[in-house]
Amino acid sequence: MTDDDWRQVFGHAEPYDEQVDGVETAIGAAKDGGFLALEGACGTGKTMLALSAGIHLVRDPDSDFERVLVLTSVKQQLRQFEDDLERINRDLPEDWRDVSGLTLVGKADVCPYSRERAAGIDDTNVYDRCEDLRETTRSLTGDGPTTATALTSDARSQQVGLADSGSDGGAEYLETAGEPSPYPTGLPEYEGVQYCPFYAQYLEDRPDDSDGDPAEAVPFDFTDAGLMSPEELVAESTAAGTCPHSMMGALLGHVEVVIGNYYHAFDPATTGSFTGALLDDSTFVICDEAHMLEPRVRDLVSDSMADRSLRDAERELTRVLQAVEFEGREGETSADADLVRAELQEADVGIDEVEGLRSFVRDLREELDRQVTAHLEREHRGWKSQLNDLPDDEIPLRDPETPQVDEITEWAERAGYGDRVWSRGETVGAVVKRILDEDEDDTKQRATPGVGRVLGRWYRADHERHFREIELDRTWDDTEPSGSWRRAYNAALTIHNCVPGDVIGERLAEFGGGVLMSATLEPVDVFAEVTGLEHLREAEERPVVERTYGLSFPAENRESFAVDLPKFTYDNRGSPGEENPTRRSYADAIETVARSPGNVLVGMPSYSEAEWAAERLRERVEKPVLIDESSGDDATEQLKADFFDGEGKVLVTSLRGTLTEGVDYRGDRLAAAIICGVPIVDTTSPRTRAIRTAYDDAFGEGFEYALTVPAVRKARQAIGRVIRSPEEVGVRVLADARYARDSWDSVRKYLPGEEFQPVSPDMLAFGLERFWDRH
Known part of the structure; x- marks a missing residue:
């Protein structure tokens, strides 16, 4: 294959110029063991770009790459990768086999009992119950009193017994994903001990040889399945009576594209027990929404x-x-x-x-x-x-x-506890677990390890x-x-x-190469430092290539303003209950943007500020005003549906929420957005102060690297919801003097090019009116 053959797996008729450059740059870097750090504005086609590069390398017989691992922190983007992979498969040459793929999800999404709220198992306890039941099932088999074959046979016979008794099935038979299982709804028991029949079936089917191929345990054909969705995996596994989660693990080494989230590469527990086999130089990694890599990994490795x-x-x-x-x-x-x-x-x-x-x-x-x-x-x-x-x-x-x-360390030393009790704790914990698991009937999660x-x-x-x-x-x-x-x-x-860059860099070094991409990666040099990419480039001499592709859609379809308002800081604005000139000026600016035709998004630094803005808007505009509150996924999905349905509305949200990143506002779903303030996290928090100090020591730019740059990226993510395609028309407004002026605390240098025109508050209404008159 030649490097130009990637067009065979590209899922559209013609790539953009940026996609051509990006694909070929990614392929070239990966062949040398390196990475592409890519900022691409909305509409660049980053997903198709990265997938095409990775799949080309996997299909290239001269390449050592065997799979693509996609990591993303946003469900919307996960679905975009699934859609693009299916598009690639639809457009492959007729004599090519489909690219195989698998989406990784949690146990709650695939466990038949959890999905159906059966046997007292649901998404609140499925992880602990699963581990307990698996441990019990393993202890009963192998060197235990029975065999996996006997357990599954007994569980299946309970269903047969129900059928023979004249039961009409119904709740007696466990069904999920549209498929009946061979087992009853309740958990079967062996001599009074509950076990999982799905996992027992997996144990029965898996190879006896520890070096055997785990895929031998898969009782259904997956070689020509293309992308297997979680629902399809559950349906196939349930019908065969085997564990869907175990099937997911068995298939990992046999598909060309694995789609997951950051947990699957950076969480020590997950990589240690599930996805560790993917972490080698035969994997081409794609880190999507890479601006979130640093904070997400910090949480995972704390x-x-x-x-x-x-x-x-x-x-x-x-x-x-x-x-x-x-x-x-x-x-x-x-x-x-x-x-x-x-x-x-x-x-x-x-x-x-x-x-x-x-x-x-x-x-x-x-x-x-x-x-x-x-x-x-x-x-x-x-x-x-x-x-x-x-x-x-x-x-x-x-x-x-x-x-x-x-x-705590000082207390321990004063109390006479030396190095040994600290350093040997994990070893002692492991043996305590073995003793209790061997001696006691219960196999619950042990705390000591x-x-x-x-x-x-x-x-x-x-x-x-x-x-x-x-x-x-x-x-x-x-x-x-x-x-x-x-x-x-x-x-x-x-x-x-506080500084997870070493952990990120060490993990990235395990992969053969890849792409780290986002619509808001700039400044890329800062990103490379804080994620360990710079260390890979300098210490390990692995190439790190940087690309930035700006918004290429027609400029006449958008208006972008940076409004010179007093800084929206607590010192200036006070608490939401106060009324002062700063708050009045922001209320006026929000109202001006909210009067734009169509849907309008208002992004505030916190939920309490979002509530304040919503109250002021309800007093001032005729449109319905919706407010996003810190809530669960179901409530958020309903809020989005309400916002998109019918005539124009205003949606007010916190920039710390989930509605400003990764949500699809394409088409006429969003006509304008205003972001109030630079959403820097609480600088008084002890944790934040410690992170800033650690960044000062590591990079010499603690406040900028740890606080300012991530805050501007968050604002840019929110404002980027407006323009998603060449046909879309909209207004983007950043309200705060730090966006508009070049001053000691200005963030203007972090905005793309000259895109955001500085305006005074009184010129905002004039500019918007002129824009909407043209459209």
């Missing part, structure tokens, strides 16, 4: 241990120790002492280490209680009588702006790029005493990776 996990770990360690402590006392043994000694000896773990970890966990929980209580006494006097009113909170364990040892893992990380991580704190999340637990903070809070000891 870690915590909850107060309740510490409590449960102490109990688990106690149960193991009781086996030895109570040995010989009739009726007192809670575990088998010989089993405990054998497992400890095999793992080279002393009983003193188990005792030491139990003491440490118990004392650590007491220190956590002391820290939380002292904080509440300082910040919320009389808190015991106001438990219902306590806010989410965070307690820094060091000065966020001064890297130094945290208070997770606590041990976090202890080890807490001990090993530096204090310059990591920040430790206590997170207090609002909850309510009536089982806790009325005067306890545990009644109102879930507390967790958390370690944040």
Whole structure:
């Protein structure tokens, strides 16, 4: 194949010039083991560009690439990749086989029981229940008392028995994705122990040889299926009586395009148990919405241990120790002492280490209680009588702006707990899990391994790029005493990776090459630094090529203004309940844009500010005003449907919400948008201050790199919803002096070219009126 043969897999008749350059640049970089960092405005065709480059390399017999892994953080974009892959398959030459593909989703989306809310399993508990049932099913088979074949046969016979008894089926038979399963609705049991028949069938079908091909367990033909959607995967698996999630894992190594999200490449738990086989140099990776790569990975590689996990770990360690402590006392043994000694000896773990970890966990929980209580006494006097009113909170364990040892580590040293209890926690936790799983009937998730893992990380991580704190999340637990903070809070000891660029770069280095792309990647040099790409280029000598493609649609179809209003900061605007000149000027600007014909989007820095803007608009404009509130997916989808239906409306939302990124507003769905302020996150938060300090140390530009650049990208994402194709007409307004002026805190240099024309507030109405008169 030649590099020009990519046109055979390109899903449109003619590519744009930018697509030609982008595809060929991506192919060239990947052949040298490198990456393309691409900013492409809406309508550039980035999805088709990246897929065409990756699929070409996979189909090229002279290439070492075997698959494309797509990572995106937005469901709308995931569906766009699916649509483009199906378009590619429709337009392939007749003698070509379809490109095979698979979309990765979570267990809640594929588990037959969860999908149908059967057997007490739903999306709130499916992950824990799945692990429990899988562990039980494995323990019953293999070296257990029965076989996978016997379990599935027994489960199938229960359905046969129902049919023979004259039942008309109905709720007695588990059906999902339009297919009946061979099993009843409830979970079957073996000698009183519930197991999963779908997973048992998978165990029966999978190869006995550990080196065997997992695809041998797939009981249906997938070689010519093209893109297999999650619904199709569930339907095929359910009809065959096998586990859809296990089928997803078995197919991973046999499809050419895998579509997932950042979890599938950067979450240690997910890559360790599910997608690790994709992380090698035979994979061409596509990171979509790459402007979100840094904050999303920061969340994934941060870690915590909850107060309740510490409590449960102490109990688990106690149960193991009781086996030895109570040995010989009739009726007192809670575990088998010989089993405990054998497992400890095999793992080279002393009983003193188990005792030491139990003491440490118990004392650590007491220190956590002391820290939380002292904080509440300082910040919320009389808190015991106001438990219902306590806010989410965070307690820094060091000065966020001064890297130094945290208070928990200092406490442990004073209490006599040395390096060993920290560093050996994960090893002790693993053996405790094995002992309890072997000795006890229940196979629930164990807390000690997770606590041990976090202890080890807490001990090993530096204090310059990591920040430790206590997170207090609002909850309510009536089982806790009325005067306890545990009644109102879930507390967790958390370690944040403030500068995740090293982790991102190390993971990207495992792939053979790829594309990192977004409509808002600029400034690309900053992006390359904070994501580790610059390190790949300099230290590992892997090429990183940068491309920026601007908005190529007719300029006469859009008007773009940067309004010179007072900065929309808290110091200027005050709280939403206040009235002052700054708020009045923004209310006027919002009203002016809202009067545009058609649908109008108003983006505010927070939900409280969105509520303020909506109230002012309802007083001033005739259009219906919809407000987006922090809510679940179903409510958001209904809000979007209401906005798109019928005559023009105004939708007011927070720029921290989900309606300003990745949502499809093409066609006449959106005529105008105004973004108020630069949506910089709360700079007073201890975590934010720690991140800024770490970025200062790493890059010398803490505020710009950690706060300003991400905020401008968020504003640009929101404003980019307006113009999505050459035929669309619309208005884009950024309201804040920092967008309009070149000043010490200006963000104008981060806006594309000269696209946004600075205007005074009184000229905004004139400019909009003139534009709409022309259209």
